[in-house]
Amino acid sequence: MYGNLIDALPSVLSLGNLLAVVIGVVAGICVGALPGLSATMAISVLIPFTFGMDPLVALGMMAGIYNGAMYGGSIPAVLLRIPGTPAAVATSFDGYPMAQQGRGGYALQVAVVSSALGGIVSALVLMLLAPPLAKVTLLFGPTEIFWVAVFGMSAIVFLLGGDVLKGLISAAFGVFVSLVGADTITGAERYTFGHLELLDGINIVVLLVGLYALPPAIGLLEEVRDFDTENTGRLNTTSIWKAIPGMLKYWKTWVRSSIIGVFVGILPGAGGSMAAFLSYNEARRASKNPEEWGKGEPEGVAASETSNNADTAAALIPALTLGIPGTAVAAVMLGGLLIHGLQPGPMLFRDNPEIVFGFMWQFLFAAVLLIFLGGALATNSFAQVLRLPRPLLGAIIISLVFIGVYSINGRMFDVYLMLGFGLIGYFMDKLKFPLPPVVLGLILGGFAEQNLRLALRIGGGDWGILASSPTAKILIGMILLVVLMPLFSRLRRSRKANRVAG
Amino acid sequence: MGFKSIAIATALILSSSMSTAALADYPEKRIDMIVGFAAGGGTDVMARTIGPYLEKYLGNDTSVVVKNMPGASGQIGVTAVAEARPDGYTIGTYNLPGTMARTLDRDADYDADSFTYLANVVNDPNVIVTPKNSDIDTMDKLVEAAQKRPGAVTVAMSSLGGDDHFFLQKLSDVTDADYTVVPFSGSAPARSALMGGHVTMGIINVSEVVAFRDELNVLGIASEERSSLADDIPTFKEQGVDLVNGALRGFVAPANLPDNVKAKLLDAFQKTYDDPDFQQAMRRSGNPTELALGDDFKSLNAEQLELAKRIWETHPWK
Amino acid sequence: MNSEPTNTAAERSGGIDPDLIAGVVIVLGAGVLLTRTTDMPGMTALLPVTMLSALIILGILMIGRCALRHRRRTTASIKVFDNAKRFVGIIAAIAIYVAAVALLGFYTTTAVMIPVVAWCFGYRSLKGVLLADLIFTGGIAIVFVLLMGQELPTEFFLR
Numbered sequence: 004m005y006g007n008l009i010d011a012l013p014s015v016l017s018l019g020n021l022l023a024v025v026i027g028v029v030a031g032i033c034v035g036a037l038p039g040l041s042a043t044m045a046i047s048v049l050i051p052f053t054f055g056m057d058p059l060v061a062l063g064m065m066a067g068i069y070n071g072a073m074y075g076g077s078i079p080a081v082l083l084r085i086p087g088t089p090a091a092v093a094t095s096f097d098g099y100p101m102a103q104q105g106r107g108g109y110a111l112q113v114a115v116v117s118s119a120l121g122g123i124v125s126a127l128v129l130m131l132l133a134p135p136l137a138k139v140t141l142l143f144g145p146t147e148i149f150w151v152a153v154f155g156m157s158a159i160v161f162l163l164g165g166d167v168l169k170g171l172i173s174a175a176f177g178v179f180v181s182l183v184g185a186d187t188i189t190g191a192e193r194y195t196f197g198h199l200e201l202l203d204g205i206n207i208v209v210l211l212v213g214l215y216a217l218p219p220a221i222g223l224l225e226e227v228r229d230f231d232t233e234n235t236g237r238l239n240t241t242s243i244w245k246a247i248p249g250m251l252k253y254w255k256t257w258v259r260s261s262i263i264g265v266f267v268g269i270l271p272g273a274g275g276s277m278a279a280f281l282s283y284n285e286a287r288r289a290s291k292n293p294e295e296w297g298k299g300e301p302e303g304v305a306a307s308e309t310s311n312n313a314d315t316a317a318a319l320i321p322a323l324t325l326g327i328p329g330t331a332v333a334a335v336m337l338g339g340l341l342i343h344g345l346q347p348g349p350m351l352f353r354d355n356p357e358i359v360f361g362f363m364w365q366f367l368f369a370a371v372l373l374i375f376l377g378g379a380l381a382t383n384s385f386a387q388v389l390r391l392p393r394p395l396l397g398a399i400i401i402s403l404v405f406i407g408v409y410s411i412n413g414r415m416f417d418v419y420l421m422l423g424f425g426l427i428g429y430f431m432d433k434l435k436f437p438l439p440p441v442v443l444g445l446i447l448g449g450f451a452e453q454n455l456r457l458a459l460r461i462g463g464g465d466w467g468i469l470a471s472s473p474t475a476k477i478l479i480g481m482i483l484l485v486v487l488m489p490l491f492s493r494l495r496r497s498r499k500a501n502r503v504a505g
Numbered sequence: 506m507g508f509k510s511i512a513i514a515t516a517l518i519l520s521s522s523m524s525t526a527a528l529a530d531y532p533e534k535r536i537d538m539i540v541g542f543a544a545g546g547g548t549d550v551m552a553r554t555i556g557p558y559l560e561k562y563l564g565n566d567t568s569v570v571v572k573n574m575p576g577a578s579g580q581i582g583v584t585a586v587a588e589a590r591p592d593g594y595t596i597g598t599y600n601l602p603g604t605m606a607r608t609l610d611r612d613a614d615y616d617a618d619s620f621t622y623l624a625n626v627v628n629d630p631n632v633i634v635t636p637k638n639s640d641i642d643t644m645d646k647l648v649e650a651a652q653k654r655p656g657a658v659t660v661a662m663s664s665l666g667g668d669d670h671f672f673l674q675k676l677s678d679v680t681d682a683d684y685t686v687v688p689f690s691g692s693a694p695a696r697s698a699l700m701g702g703h704v705t706m707g708i709i710n711v712s713e714v715v716a717f718r719d720e721l722n723v724l725g726i727a728s729e730e731r732s733s734l735a736d737d738i739p740t741f742k743e744q745g746v747d748l749v750n751g752a753l754r755g756f757v758a759p760a761n762l763p764d765n766v767k768a769k770l771l772d773a774f775q776k777t778y779d780d781p782d783f784q785q786a787m788r789r790s791g792n793p794t795e796l797a798l799g800d801d802f803k804s805l806n807a808e809q810l811e812l813a814k815r816i817w818e819t820h821p822w823k
Numbered sequence: 824m825n826s827e828p829t830n831t832a833a834e835r836s837g838g839i840d841p842d843l844i845a846g847v848v849i850v851l852g853a854g855v856l857l858t859r860t861t862d863m864p865g866m867t868a869l870l871p872v873t874m875l876s877a878l879i880i881l882g883i884l885m886i887g888r889c890a891l892r893h894r895r896r897t898t899a900s901i902k903v904f905d906n907a908k909r910f911v912g913i914i915a916a917i918a919i920y921v922a923a924v925a926l927l928g929f930y931t932t933t934a935v936m937i938p939v940v941a942w943c944f945g946y947r948s949l950k951g952v953l954l955a956d957l958i959f960t961g962g963i964a965i966v967f968v969l970l971m972g973q974e975l976p977t978e979f980f981l982r
Contacts, residue, residue: 452870
């Protein structure tokens with residue numbers, strides 16, 4: 004199998020195929036960086052266009068876009084607090100405060116290096132470990148996936164923000180939104196109000212763009228939004244190569260977040276945003292100064308960006324071997340494979356090794372290219388864009404938001420829906436309801452429900468099935484550990500304090 | 506939705522004045538082929554594969570452009586076809602039994618009379634699969650297990666109200682046993698759950714199993730004759746179980762298509778189907794072909810609707 | 824639960840606490856949606872009912888908290904609109920833009936909207952506005968029409 008890997012290399016190195024990756028990365032960074040446009044949208048627009056193209060050219064572009072967009076999404080997340088992609092939500096937690104402190108350039112450098120590292124790890128895992136990891140994926144039936152979703156939900160606790168009540172309302176709202184559409188088990192309709200467009204549920208991009216991109220655009224036009232373009236526009240960057248040695252102290256976060264990203268990637272349906280939330284959480288938990296997080300801790304940016312890129316190639320492991328994509332973007336990319344007659348499954352590796360392994364190489368190249376293309380060049384030019392006069396920037400974002408949402412399914416309905424979420428988002432923002440729990444609730448709510456119900460069906464209604472497999476038991480143990488650990492440590496601390504006092 | 510209807514009305518007025526004149530020279534402009542799924546799905550690949558052949562056999566240097574209108578498992582696209590003007594410049598993909606089943610379990614803005622049936626091109630028979638390490642590796646063992654304890658056999662499939670669900674209902678009738686349905690919203694997740702041994706058996710289509718022959722036991726195929734995609738899989742009929750069922754994919758136009766346009770389209774579909782290059786392209790994309798043209802397709806549709814009705818009345822799934 | 828920064832100065836005693844309005848809206852909204860779960864099958868309705876009930880309870884808690892705060896004469900310093908007039912103008916502009924895109928087509932509307940909105944909301948440089956308009960709309964047209972062949976809502980004069 005590793006022989007195939009070497010054999011596939013020459014065709015990848017041909018000029019056309021390399022160029023495809025370069026174009027893809029640049030396009031991906033742009034798409035990610037422009038508020039409103041997402042990787043999902045970019046690849047779904049690209050797919051019909053690639054029909055009749057050489058497969059490696061098409062796939063190379065997609066690999067580039069995927070990697071590029073995962074980093075590109077961090078640019079507006081840092082500079083404007085508008086996550087360019089769903090997975091960049093966690094990046095904005097610390098990235099935006101850094102930009103406010105005039106350290107936006109450093110935040111972006113951390114983001115690009117972390118993204119590239121995550122992407123490289125992910126590509127190597129895809130190249131070297133795809134078949135064994137596909138076996139790991141198979142261990143996760145509905146029961147186990149349900150527990151993973153619950154594990155992800157435990158992160159909500161840390162996202163609630165200062166006001167627990169409002170945080171919980173946000174989370175409940177997110178879960179509720181995830182339930183709109185046809186019930187995945189019976190097909191019974193929930194809150195579709197007779198609209199066919201709602202039957203498949205609400206696309207995360209529609210919600211995200213509405214909640215995160217529209218309110219700032221309104222704020223820009225209101226001319227009151229508190230971002231200081233004077234400050235965030237000037238990035239004060241040193242050369243990225245000089246900045247890297249200073250980042251080496253994040254190595255633990257890089258390693259941990261890469262593992263989390265890869266793990267979440269190989270699970271069907273979870274996605275990059277869950278990877279980013281989880282790894283942000285774990286990094287904060289491991290940190291010596293958790294109270295600094297959310298106020299401009301570069302390690303938070305590193306954690307989020309490493310794992311959302313570590314998720315990219317890993318998400319293709321179940322997609323290529325089993326036909327079950329690990330993320331929404333991977334799902335669209337699977338369409339890109341099918342359109343070239345590449346059916347996922349073990350036969351794919353046997354029948355078309357030069358394409359499959361070539362595709363893996365392209366992922367690796369795309370990740371490496373990120374440092375060169377995503378560094379000074381792209382970052383600085385986008386910082387320039389953000390220096391545009393505010394009313395102009397606001398108008399442009401409104402138009403971009405339209406394009407981004409319309410192009411996913413080519414229909415106006417999604418645009419109207421997005422506008423509705425935009426209004427809700429505007430008021431939530433003003434009333435200090437935290438937005439991240441909404442996103443997490445939407446990602447995990449329906450997902451957890453579906454798998455729980457599938458598990459119960461398999462178990463014939465017996466709740467005991469939830470703890471029946473060894474994998475499930477391990478997961479339950481992990482959840483208990485994560486939820487109870489902070490309680491214990493707090494208890495110990497207060498007891499110690501009592502002893503000191505007494 | 507006010508804007509939309511005004512927009513549609515304007516579009517209708519503008520275009521109706523232009524194209525009533527000459528239907529004789531059909532086609533004289535581009536033909537939109539509406540696909541109810543996102544680019545890259547099985548139906549989409551079929552549409553894009555057939556497009557160039559239709560262009561070739563319709564002549565007049567026409568172009569066939571695929572338009573994806575995904576959503577509601579194809580219903581949005583098929584509704585758009587039903588509501589389009591019957592001039593031959595809008596045709597669309599059509600999936601059975603799903604499209605007809607939706608007229609029963611949902612409010613649909615179309616019914617069996619809303620279409621001119623052109624050609625059904627793909628017939629993808631159902632197969633029963635079990636995990637590789639399962640003891641149940643023949644139909645006899647499966648039936649025995651299902652009859653021993655009602656509901657003990659869990660069946661992974663893609664969704665309720667689809668071909669796999671109807672097949673299970675037939676199986677349940679024929680074998681006189683109860684099964685527990687586990688709908689995974691997609692064949693690939695169902696297949697993976699099966700490979701991981703989380704369910705007892707699965708019902709998918711033959712095109713979805715050919716790449717996984719080493720990982721799964723295939724107990725039989727629900728077609729009259731063995732499939733050319735995998736001719737070592739015995740049919741259920743050979744095994745003495747009368748089961749024939751599958752997913753059908755074809756093309757329709759809005760109802761009341763002018764006769765000359767219909768004739769021209771049917772002719773083009775027939776010629777496309779007879780083209781060996783087309784057959785090879787379909788095989789490469791994993792689509793088992795079987796042609797039912799015009800009235801044959803219409804009666805096939807009626808048959809499928811009848812089946813869906815029977816099951817909906819006896820075992821409503823929601 | 825009153826951990827958020829509160830402002831004791833009753834500087835805006837005239838207005839109603841926005842949290843109160845939000846709480847009422849949440850309770851009413853969730854209540855209305857809850858009535859629509861009655862015709863759903865049991866398992867289908869389970870999670871929606873749970874979530875909506877949770878929203879109602881949380882909403883009531885929030886209203887209660889407002890009442891408490893009101894009695895203690897401490898009001899959270901939340902300013903909803905920095906400029907209500909502008910806000911209404913922006914919402915109207917967005918609504919008109921989206922409606923016009925559906926009616927007249929994407930490129931026509933966008934080419935008009937960007938300079939008008941930028942001008943109305945304070946960017947008064949004719950040259951800058953037109954240049955930005957040309958670059959943006961032209962750029963989108965190049966990418967979507969020439970490179971990708973992707974359709975955005977069609978122009979009225981092309982239909």
